[in-house]
Each structure stands twice: as structure tokens, then as C-alpha cells.
Amino acid sequence: MKLNCSQSELNSALQLVSRAVSNRPTHPVLANVLLAADEGTGKLRLTGFDLSLGIQTSISASVQKSGAITLPAKLFVEIVSKLSSDSPLTLSSDEISQQVQLISKSGTYEVKGMIADDFPDLPLVETGTSLKLNPLLLSNSIKSTLFASSSDDAKQLLTGVNLTFDGYGIESAATDGHRLAVLNINNILSQLENENDLISSSKFSITLPSKSLREVEKFLSSCDHNQPINFFIDKGQVVFISDDEIITIRALEGSYPNYSQLLPDSFSNILEFDRKEFIASLERIAVLADQHNNVIKISTDSSDKLIKITTDAQDIGTGSESLPVSFKGESFQIAFNVRYLLDGLKVIESDLIKLSCNAPTTPAIFSPVNSNVNFKYLVMPIQIRN
């Protein structure tokens, strides 16, 4: 392999693909990025792959000799990022010694690599269901729900986000067993070529790991929002393709819990209040609540138009905040984990929010008011003794 390329293009490409390189690789070669140069196309292709998430991209290069090698991702990314962008770089590899030489204006680096053959192939499904999706909406569907998934690896399917496509729109959902976030987007398709074909063939429900989706979300929000993303799904693999970039994700196995049955149909208490003021109050109350199980109480009195948020961190202190509220129902009291509330309130974008609930022990729902976003955030209350 021998080629010249620009420092800034190589640097951006390495930053992108290294997101798919594991910090704790299960095999030495997985700590590396794969570089493959092709004289015919004049491209240098870069790949990072942790066996679940794979990211591949290409940059233009003046390739004098085709070839491929893998290099330690962390080290190579760091060296390239510190090189001057003023002058082009020369990369050449000796396939026998597995050494790569990197020459820039200011100096020469030699880095020990590993042979390309050891690097696993990216599962590039381009058959099965194929859709053209709106990247901004897809990014929203991930961002609005991902936070509610479990970070406990033992919880398997709950460490992912479930995506259900009904032929037109997509519903994303995530839960860790204590809270559930659901977003329904009814116009995720960028393009409809043959509507009938599509509806019949393209329905799916798949659960993708949150860790990988976090990288997909970053990638989608940096994409051109007017260009659709090509989405392929087949045999438990999902592939996103946009221009030169390819992302592959292996889905989690199993069927996702039927979460819709958890969402209550009717509510005896409905409260509406200002979202930002509520967040500010909760953040202050959280300082004390964090000292004692994160528990806060919300109470209303049908006589006054205020919601009261209180916390009692035994032996440390107490806090109490009030907020104007528009209220339908009886006076009641309900307790929550303040961290769960803050997580969900931060992804809702409306000015006003609605808290709908029944008993202090049954699920409560937070949702936006006067918004065309169909988002529901269910939180299980904490049982309290008075």
C-alpha cells in the first residue's frame, strides 16, 4: 500500500470510524482500524468494527499501490490529529513487516500494524427490506427514547431501543423496567416509490443496542438533513448508508416486551405546567434528594393553583418548591425518582408539559402540550409512607 492524502480528510475519517472501535476489544485486531487503498478507484477505505457496530468510510487518495493493513486505532488517530493540516501525508505499508510509515512535513512515524486478513468482514446486507429514511426524524426517534434504556448488561433486550415500522411511520421505545419512553413518528419515509409494495413488504420490529445507537445518532445529526438515509434490514443486521459512509449494527435477539399495554387509557388527574420552570425546581430539589434515594414528592391541592415539590433528606435537610399549575382532578400526592423525571423532561421540547396519573402507585405519564410530537414518558411512582 502506498498513497498520498490530506491530513484533514484522513483525520475526520479516522475520528468517525474509531467510534466503532471497542475500548476493551475481545481480540487484538479489533483495537485496530482497517485501511484499504485501491489504485483503481483512487480511494482509501477505513473501517472500525466492534462485532456489533461497524463504521466504514472512504476518502480520496492518490494511490500509487493498492493494499490493506490494520493499525492501532487510538495511537494512529492521536498522531494524525496532531499533524499539521498544511501539507499532504504519505502513507506506505510494508505487508511483510506489517509496519506503516506516515510521512508529514514535520516528521516521519512508523507504526506497527496487523495484517488485514485478520480483520473481520463487515456484514454488509444490502438485500432484505430497504427504505429511504429522513435522517433528522430518525435521529429524533433515537434521541427521544434511548436515555430510558437499561445500562445493565444483564437486562439484555432492555439495553436497546425497539424500532417498529408499520409501513409508513416508525415507533421507537425504550424501557429499563422503571420508566418507558415512546415516540411515534408517522412520516419517517423520505421517498415513496411504490406505496403498496412498501406497506406489504416492509413492516418490521427490531431492537438495536443503545451503545451502538448513540454513535448512529451522532452520525445522523451530522448528516445532510435533506439527503435520505438508505436503510437495509435483514437477518438481524441493520445497515445505514449515506454517501461514503456505511454503518452496520447487529440487532439484539428476542422479542421486545409488549409495552403498549403498560400505557393507561384514562386518567383521573391531569396537571399542566411550564417545563423549564419545573426542570429548574427539580434541579434545585435534586441537590437534597440526591442525598437520600433521589425521592421527591409532588402534591397538589385543588383549592390553590400550585404544584408543590418537596424532598426530605433525613438529618441533612429538606426542600420545598412551588410552581403554578393548571389542574383537573382531586388533591393528591405522588413520589418519583427525581433523576428519572429530569432525564425525560430534557428530551421533551414543548414549553408546557402534562402529567397524567391515577393512583399514587400506578404509572404516570409525562407528555408535551400543544405539540405535534407524539411522545409519552411513563414513570413508575415510588411508594411512600406518610
Next chain:
Amino acid sequence: MKLNCSQSELNSALQLVSRAVSNRPTHPVLANVLLAADEGTGKLRLTGFDLSLGIQTSISASVQKSGAITLPAKLFVEIVSKLSSDSPLTLSSDEISQQVQLISKSGTYEVKGMIADDFPDLPLVETGTSLKLNPLLLSNSIKSTLFASSSDDAKQLLTGVNLTFDGYGIESAATDGHRLAVLNINNILSQLENENDLISSSKFSITLPSKSLREVEKFLSSCDHNQPINFFIDKGQVVFISDDEIITIRALEGSYPNYSQLLPDSFSNILEFDRKEFIASLERIAVLADQHNNVIKISTDSSDKLIKITTDAQDIGTGSESLPVSFKGESFQIAFNVRYLLDGLKVIESDLIKLSCNAPTTPAIFSPVNSNVNFKYLVMPIQIRN
């Protein structure tokens, strides 16, 4: 105690004094800040003290009832920082229950405190030697040397910065046994009232702990640079006073090593090169050097006008950079810990720097070129086998 005060003034004062509150207090009350309100002066005085560093400041308050109490610093700082700055705060304490009530527009907080009598007195020496110092120069004398002090508590005096005042100027020095930074400032005094008195009475040499000086340096750089700082020194205590703020530091005991004898008088090799380019090269080389003992080699060849910086991280890779140099002496090679070099080069502010050395095993000195700053950074080379 009962008073009203502004959220923003209380918040700034708390941020300042809490810097002197230990993260690992040796006694519960040392995790607290002391609040003392005085009806007569209309002031709320705040104090943080970790037995080595003490910071005290006052803010205006409308005091209805004098009194004093201590409150958990971390919790109180966090609550106050999150309150709205729109409305004044009411603080009142119940000395019997040791509870403090904090009322703001949006809510009410009660925090459990501890009695003020348990809080140790700040050692407010205002006798002994007294000087008026330039805060900017004092800040520089700390900043330029502190990094070279040892972070190993077992090294006692070497965990501090030594300050020597000769009646006119101040010399600051710090060493960890591997490198030594020395800055000489000959005009540190802001005001000379009676020059003869001063010279005879004010000479001192004192070593102050780096941990505390780090906070003093932050404080000094935020001071009005045109207002002199009052400096008192007596019986191993140093006190800085500026307007409403008082900082006390307990000096380290013992006599600081006679470092001046370590600085060579003459050099057989003198190299001059661009500081920023040298830093950029070292930072790139450091990526590889960090993989293998941080060792880098600098070599010159009297025939070409280049300095070569190389590193060899066995089995990982090698790096080599070149830099134009103006050079007097024989061709030679010398090795350093790259982290030591970067630490020192970052505090030198000149464009050009000078490396003066003799043998590859004797101390090397980095110093600014074309600068009126009298700074020397001595680094012990690393012995290398060829």
C-alpha cells in the same frame, strides 16, 4: 442569625471560600463553611478553612439578627448556585436546632448545620513582616514554578514552592528532584514607604504548599491588578489581604534545598529554536513516547541546522521530527522525559527558547530568549544506551 442578601453575591462568596474546604476533611466541621452575620456592620462573613489554607470574604447583607453557624459546603454551594438571581434570599438560623432556613422566590430549603464554636479560628497574623505586593507579578511567580513541585506527599518540602524575598524582589522555585523551575522578579513591591527600613527587616525565605498556592494563584489572577495585595508573614503563617478577601496559608516546615548550586555556570552546547514549533513536535512525538517511559531523544548535527527529536516505543512504533535550530557547540545527543519538557515549555512565554547543556548526563537548562523574564527550567536528562 437572620438576614437578607443577594443570590449572586452569596453565590460568588461561597464559590470563593469553598475552595478552602477539604474534600476529605479530618473533622466533620471542616466540611462546612462558617457564616457569621453582624447587625452592626451589615455584613455576612463567610469562611472556609482546611487547617492549611483559609479563605474569608464578606458580602453586604441586611442583617436583622447577628449570629453565626456552619453549613455543609458542597450542599449549600450547590443549592445557592441553582437559585434564581432575580430575587433576594432570606437566611435564618435556629441556633438550638442548628437548622438554617433559606427562602427564595421559588422555594424554601432547610439545611442542618453545626455550631459555629466548633469551627477553628483563622490564623489572622497581621503583625510580623508586612509588604504591599503586585498581584499580577505574584501570580506569575507562582504559576511559573508550581508545576515543577512534587505531588508525592512523602516529599514534604518539595510539595511546595519556595519564595525568597531579598528586600526588593522575589525568587520563586519549585523542584521534585527531577526538574527545577526558578523565576526571579526584581520589582514585586507595589509601594515603598521607607526603603531602608524595608530592606533590613523584610528578608525572608518560606515554602508554601502547592495545593494551597493553586487557589491563591486563581484568586490573584481574578484580583484588580492595579490594587496592591497586602502580604503578612509571621511564625510560619502567611496572610494575603485584598479588599474584603483574606487568605491564610500555613508554611511547610524545614529549610528548602540550596537549589542555586544545581544551576551550571557555563555550557558547551547552546541551541535556540521556536518554542511553539518545538511544543507541537513534542506533542506528536509524545503520543508514541507515552507508550514507552515517555523517553524522547534530541540530537543535533553541527553540519546541518536542524534539531532532530525521536522516540522509539518498542514493538509499537517510532517517531522522528525535525526543527530548524541555531546551534553553538559539538554534535550531541540527549534524552528527556517528554512530559517534563512540555510542562516547562508551556509556562515560558517567549517565541524563541534556548536549551543550554553540557554532557548528556548533566543538567540541561531551558530559558526564554529575547525576554525580560528571568526564568530558568532545569531538567535532568535520562541516561540512554545506544
